[in-house]
Amino acid sequence: MSQASSIAVEGLKFPADLLQERVLAALREAGADEASAAAAARAMMHASRLGIDSHGVRLTPFYAECLRSGQINGSPAFTIKRTAAGTSMLDADHGLGHAAAYAGMEEACRIAKESGVGAVGITHSTHYGAAGAYALAGAEAGFIALSTTNADSLVAFHGGKTRFHGTNPIAAAAPVRGSRPWLLDMATSAIPYNRILLFRSLERELPDQVTADIHGEPTRNPHLAEILTPLGGADFGFKGAGLAGLVTILSAVLTGATPDHLVVPMGDGHTERHDIGHFCLAIDPERFVGRETYDLLMQQYLAGLRGSPAKAGAQVLAPGDREWQTMEKRDRTGIPVDPDTVRFLDLA
């Protein structure tokens, strides 16, 4: 989602329908049941259509590997327990995180409709892809929605020299009358780990203050970079680290999943069940200022934002604006897919 340093995947382009069909087939073949495969494909297509290629269809082989190794349960039996007027717990039985996260957000919205706010903790889950997919689902249902997940450790704590937190994203979305939702989806590290891999293949220098080598020393060399650093860099990384910690507390500590630094990573030959947690929050504007005034204020706020004068060579875009533009373009011209994924999905 980085504007300054994102690099679109280059490669052959394919229509969304075809990609979705191949992703579904690959997940089914790897052992995912219908509901799990459909949710994972939906979340990956969200990311691929909106240009978040790091979390798009290129993750299919990764999920397939983990389904085959047993780290992900292909036929999970979810249990949802309403624990109070505003809260539920969802046990994801180590299934694909996408299905759990969509189910959790639906539950949060159902609760919010009744109780004004709904908070759902999801435990014993696995990698759920792009956090924004679930916040968006909440906003499309009419709620201000948040989704967070913890993850296995890749990011040093501020001042630390080893991996501690996951990239622990915060996604939020809010309905906008007459247009697509406001949509924020951000890792609490400065960049995602996949950016390092991409810059390696491009032999390109990384941005300043976003990665460290295996000894915890700052590096811009993608071949030496092994550890991510928190959003905020050398001076203000305590803020990114603090936000990552908030995500761990909400997603794992509150739900009974495993804290980041103790999570067995997915893939890489591991076979133990993966165990992370997610947190969903849905808020109904109707129970605050009322939907009508909310809609007016949101339009007034966004008009002010988009009318804010831009620096030379820059654009002022609301969170999500760039992604919606990308989606419209990709829906017309196709979704670019990298060569490895083209082969895996039997596209050429």
Add this chain to the structure above:
Amino acid sequence: MSQASSIAVEGLKFPADLLQERVLAALREAGADEASAAAAARAMMHASRLGIDSHGVRLTPFYAECLRSGQINGSPAFTIKRTAAGTSMLDADHGLGHAAAYAGMEEACRIAKESGVGAVGITHSTHYGAAGAYALAGAEAGFIALSTTNADSLVAFHGGKTRFHGTNPIAAAAPVRGSRPWLLDMATSAIPYNRILLFRSLERELPDQVTADIHGEPTRNPHLAEILTPLGGADFGFKGAGLAGLVTILSAVLTGATPDHLVVPMGDGHTERHDIGHFCLAIDPERFVGRETYDLLMQQYLAGLRGSPAKAGAQVLAPGDREWQTMEKRDRTGIPVDPDTVRFLDLA
């Protein structure tokens, strides 16, 4: 709260009790009723004791000026309306924001005890000082708690060259069995505006990528700096700007207060009623994994964090650790107060 660039106030030191008494007297004299003055003094003493001097007792003259000018209502009549099982709205009647924010957090905790989660929107309020004071109050009552506020505009949007968002803090706190809460209190700009003023008086160069001049061009000269930039700097400022927007949506758009860019600032000769909003969230761990497991996981998480190897010359501290250390020291040796505030509070 910045670790890298914070500068403690230097000056004579005073015991907390004496300071609190003088702050209370000054607020009463400026027209605040007893409940308003007590809440504002409590929040300022929180900040002063924990070393967040920008939001400590030095704000007393500022609040006194706004009480006298009529921008703040000294005798507000709050109305709290429970709107659903999980939500309430609080109209602060333009009183001191501290009283509204403490009352909102108390209401959120009451609701969370019943319903598992409580969300309270506060509208028609004013500057509430350190956001962490209210999150802390929620954590001390046994809940994971969040507090946000919007504010008049000081921060350029990412890519923008004029002030748009306020410094819009996010504060979160979480109970820790047997010790003080985990506590995060961060502006979504890289630095607070008061840091510019402080660096001016010190003739010291500002950190890189945190401020811009009146034309929106980056500057490190504190005499030219007029606009703050969002957390994340030139490459990743869209994340800080996105978080600031989330705060505006929750605090103002959802509650019916004024969005940042339309807020009439406090002080500086203005006389119109100030109008901003706050948002409070409280979550009861008992309705998720249960308090006992939450406590164990929180201790496990924090033990991992504090045991994470530090870089040479750095420390690995959980959010709040530094503040609790400062509080213990200041409770022993007194709170340093800058000369202007010493004079205003008749301390010497």
